[in-house]
Amino acid sequence: xxxxxxxxxxxxxxxxxxxxxxxxxxxxxxxxxxxxxxxxxxxxxxxxxxxxxxxxxxxxxxxxxxxxxxxxxxxxxxxxxxxxxxxxxxxxxxxxxxxxxxxxxxxxxxxxxxxxxxxxxxxxxxxxxxxxxxxxxxxxxxxxxxxxxxxxxxxxxxxxxxxxxxxxxxxxxxxxxxxxxxxxxxxxxxxxxxxxxxxxxxxxxxxxxxxxxxxxxxxxxxxxxxxxxxxxxxxxxxxxxxxxxxxxxxxxxxxxxxxxx
Amino acid sequence: xxxxxxxxxxxxxxxxxxxxxxxxxxxxxxxxxxxxxxxxxxxxxxxxxxxxxxxxxxxxxxxxxxxxxxxxxxxxxxxxxxxxxxxxxxxxxxxxxxxxxxxxxxxxxxxxxxxxxxxxxxxxxxxxxxxxxxxxxxxxxxxxxxxxxxxxxxxxxxxxxxxxxxxxxxxxxxxxxxxxxxxxxxxxxxxxxxxxxxxxxxxxxxxxxxxxxxxxxxxxxxxxxxxxxxxxxxxxxxxxxxxxxxxxxxxxxxxxxxxxxxxxxxxxxxxxxxxxxxxxxxxxxxxxxxxxxxxxxxxxxxxxxxxxxxxxxxxxxxxxxxxxxxxxx
Numbered sequence: 108x109x110x111x112x113x114x115x116x117x118x119x120x121x122x123x124x125x126x127x128x129x130x131x132x133x134x135x136x137x138x139x140x141x142x143x144x145x146x147x148x149x150x151x152x153x154x155x156x157x158x159x160x161x162x163x164x165x166x167x168x169x170x171x172x173x174x175x176x177x178x179x180x181x182x183x184x185x186x187x188x189x190x191x192x193x194x195x196x197x198x199x200x201x202x203x204x205x206x207x208x209x210x211x212x213x214x215x216x217x218x219x220x221x222x223x224x225x226x227x228x229x230x231x232x233x234x235x236x237x238x239x240x241x242x243x244x245x246x247x248x249x250x251x252x253x254x255x256x257x258x259x260x261x262x263x264x265x266x267x268x269x270x271x272x273x274x275x276x277x278x279x280x281x282x283x284x285x286x287x288x289x290x291x292x293x294x295x296x297x298x299x300x301x302x303x304x305x306x307x308x309x310x311x312x313x314x315x316x317x318x319x320x321x322x323x324x325x326x327x328x329x330x331x332x333x334x335x336x337x338x339x340x341x342x343x344x345x346x347x348x349x350x351x352x353x354x355x356x357x358x359x360x361x362x363x364x365x366x367x368x
Numbered sequence: 369x370x371x372x373x374x375x376x377x378x379x380x381x382x383x384x385x386x387x388x389x390x391x392x393x394x395x396x397x398x399x400x401x402x403x404x405x406x407x408x409x410x411x412x413x414x415x416x417x418x419x420x421x422x423x424x425x426x427x428x429x430x431x432x433x434x435x436x437x438x439x440x441x442x443x444x445x446x447x448x449x450x451x452x453x454x455x456x457x458x459x460x461x462x463x464x465x466x467x468x469x470x471x472x473x474x475x476x477x478x479x480x481x482x483x484x485x486x487x488x489x490x491x492x493x494x495x496x497x498x499x500x501x502x503x504x505x506x507x508x509x510x511x512x513x514x515x516x517x518x519x520x521x522x523x524x525x526x527x528x529x530x531x532x533x534x535x536x537x538x539x540x541x542x543x544x545x546x547x548x549x550x551x552x553x554x555x556x557x558x559x560x561x562x563x564x565x566x567x568x569x570x571x572x573x574x575x576x577x578x579x580x581x582x583x584x585x586x587x588x589x590x591x592x593x594x595x596x597x598x599x600x601x602x603x604x605x606x607x608x609x610x611x612x613x614x615x616x617x618x619x620x621x622x623x624x625x626x627x628x629x630x631x632x633x634x635x636x637x638x639x640x641x642x643x644x645x646x647x648x649x650x651x652x653x654x655x656x657x658x659x660x661x662x663x664x665x666x667x668x669x670x671x672x673x674x675x676x677x678x679x680x681x682x683x684x685x686x687x688x689x690x691x692x693x694x695x696x697x
Contacts, residue, residue, distance in 0.1 A: 163576070184575070185575035186575050186578045186581070189575075197573070201573045202573060203565075203570050214579075217563070217579055218577070227560075228554050281576075281577055281578055
């Protein structure tokens with residue numbers, strides 16, 4: 108896979124986020140290139156999730172800018188960013204607990220379903236036709252993430268691994284060009300890890316740029332093109348997986364939890 | 369099987385509607401007609417409250433907004449000389465616009481905070497009616513509100529409204545109530561209803577799939593208020609007297625009790641709740657001072673034993689039978 112390093116799809120410049128006296132992110136800058144898988148690693152409390160929260164508009168940054176395809180998107184709302192093609196999954200299960208898997212996928216198609224309010228009000232034939240196509244789309248997506256056998260179960264009754272996959276499926280349903288995954292491998296069984304790794308590669312091969320936060324570095328380093336390392340809110344390293352493995356600063360940051368790659 | 373159940377359900381609904389239309393044939397006492405007219409008004413107010421609850425926030429401004437519907441249509445008739453049949457839809461629109469201003473400051477909050485901010489802003493509006501004698505009549509309220517204009521339909525006798533003619537009020541309230549329920553039912557099955565459910569389940573994920581949570585919440589609250597205004601308007605022209613104190617927070621509590629005891633998960637919940645409590649109140653007439661106590665006990669018992677309300681009872685029984693069958697096998 109050749110990656111063109113000439114086209115940054117996302118540019119993060121001096122991004123800072125303070126919560127009261129606590130600095131969660133401190134002047135972090137890096138680029139995400141089109142078509143790559145970028146890993147973001149760092150010890151607990153390094154600010155990885157805060158980074159995603161700021162990029163996707165959940166929090167406003169205290170300082171710094173974010174550019175997407177050259178356009179300044181700092182401080183836009185989550186739903187505006189989804190419209191532009193930036194989608195994310197969550198670390199903890201953020202799902203519609205009482206809704207079925209299929210309903211999740213239909214809702215994830217919200218932006219790609221024509222408004223047709225009157226149609227949905229009167230259940231006209233054209234509306235039913237649209238509903239059928241949305242449903243077909245949703246089922247196809249469920250097959251991609253391996254959830255096609257679970258479509259009628261409620262999200263809360265799924266196993267942890269399936270819930271994680273559902274989170275990714277919902278993010279994919281919005282048809283992103285940039286997908287941010289927050290610890291998609293955490294607490295998964297070894298077999299499930301392989302499935303999700305394959306899934307991430309499939310997503311990338313379809314032309315989606317992927318940024319992955321992960322603790323499981325062994326697995327992450329097998330699929331990602333480049334790695335950014337955060338520690339206590341600062342970027343301490345950036346480079347190819349092989350370079351990061353050797354980096355003294357990174358090893359030091361992880362000291363106490365010896366780095367096993 | 370599923371189709372047959374659906375068919376049965378609609379036959380049941382039609383039978384209930386037919387019974388409601390035929391009721392005045394059997395019940396001629398003005399007293400009981402009054403009880404049923406008030407029942408229809410409460411049903412539309414409670415069902416519209418439940419509609420707003422589907423997106424996960426409980427509004428306490430609902431009853432004051434019902435009152436706004438009443439004040440608006442009464443004033444449109446008294447000051448501008450509009451006919452009731454024009455004043456009603458205009459009052460609904462006016463209330464919808466006012467609802468936007470009431471809920472604007474409430475919407476950044478959620479949960480308990482939404483409950484209390486909506487209470488506060490609803491109360492501000494109610495106190496405005498009490499404070500401003502012109503046009504709201506102050507604490508003394510609006511008196512001598514005209515009855516709805518007579519209905520002329522060619523070939524039929526003229527239908528007149530008045531304190532001695534309860535039957536026209538009965539059918540007006542019933543028809544408007546059924547119309548409101550039909551629209552609310554269709555709205556719930558539409559895209560709006562599904563988005564409401566998503567917002568209730570997870571605000572965060574809703575935003576992440578591109579739902580404009582703020583806007584949808586506002587639309588749902590405004591639509592709910594509009595239907596509460598229909599109830600308020602009928603109330604005003606039926607009782608012919610509006611006092612700010614009629615819409616105090618206690619009525620809001622009662623409406624919430626009706627909805628919760630009936631069950632907020634199902635469309636039929638508030639309808640069952642209102643019918644039950646209005647009839648119960650008639651039973652309790654000899655011991656009227658204990659009404660709040662009895663209501664409180666019923667609420668506590670429901671929340672303890674049937675948290676999803678009375679309308680979840682059939683499903684609960686079915687589940688129980690199923691469990692027994694499996695245990696036996």
